[in-house]
Amino acid sequence: MMHLEEMTAAVELGRTGEREAARTQLTALWEACDDPQTRCAIAHYLADVQDETEDELSWDLRALEDVEDDGWLPSLHLNLADDYRRLSQTQLAEDHLSIARGLLSGVPEGAYGDLIRSGVVHVAEALAAGSVRRLETNPSS
Structure with missing residues (x-):
């Protein structure tokens, strides 16, 4: 999977409380990726590091759009x-x-x-x- 190491590192940042850094890194990966399945995974993880429910919903909907x-x-x-x-x-x-x-x-x-x-x-x-x-x-x- 493209960007797997970077995605894993960003997800780990989110799990350790570095939510803003995780959002920044995952957003950059999502913008650079053109593979729908990888974009689905990134969006799914991006939803988990949002502070506002509306933003979380937006990323979950993006993940659903790209699901394969x-x-x-x-x-x-x-x-x-x-x-x-x-x-x-x-x-x-x-x-x-x-x-x-x-x-x-x-x-x-x-x-x-x-x-x-x-x-x-x-x-x-x-x-x-x-x-x-x-x-x-x-x-x-």
């Missing part, structure tokens, strides 16, 4: 459901949560699958409770 590998879809729809939930756009949140649920049968067993399955539960619970708070389990936290 169906394996990304459960996570992307889960993130969109959570974005819309936090923006009090309940119907859109429910729509994307429904899509994410429908894709769970294709999610592999293991840590990634467990993360997606538990994320669906957490977003559904928050949505049912009317919460618009960022979940502690959100990668953007």
Whole structure:
């Protein structure tokens, strides 16, 4: 994958709290990349280092536009459901949560699958409770 080392380093910056540096590096990679699948991955990670929910939503939508590998879809729809939930756009949140649920049968067993399955539960619970708070389990936290 093009820019894999740079992308990995930028994602790690975000995970260690250097969100602005991560945003800058990931944005530069996204602008320089013309491969849709790589752009999808970069946009997906860029969403996680945004400070505002509206910006996170924008990057999650860009990731969805560039998706070519169906394996990304459960996570992307889960993130969109959570974005819309936090923006009090309940119907859109429910729509994307429904899509994410429908894709769970294709999610592999293991840590990634467990993360997606538990994320669906957490977003559904928050949505049912009317919460618009960022979940502690959100990668953007």
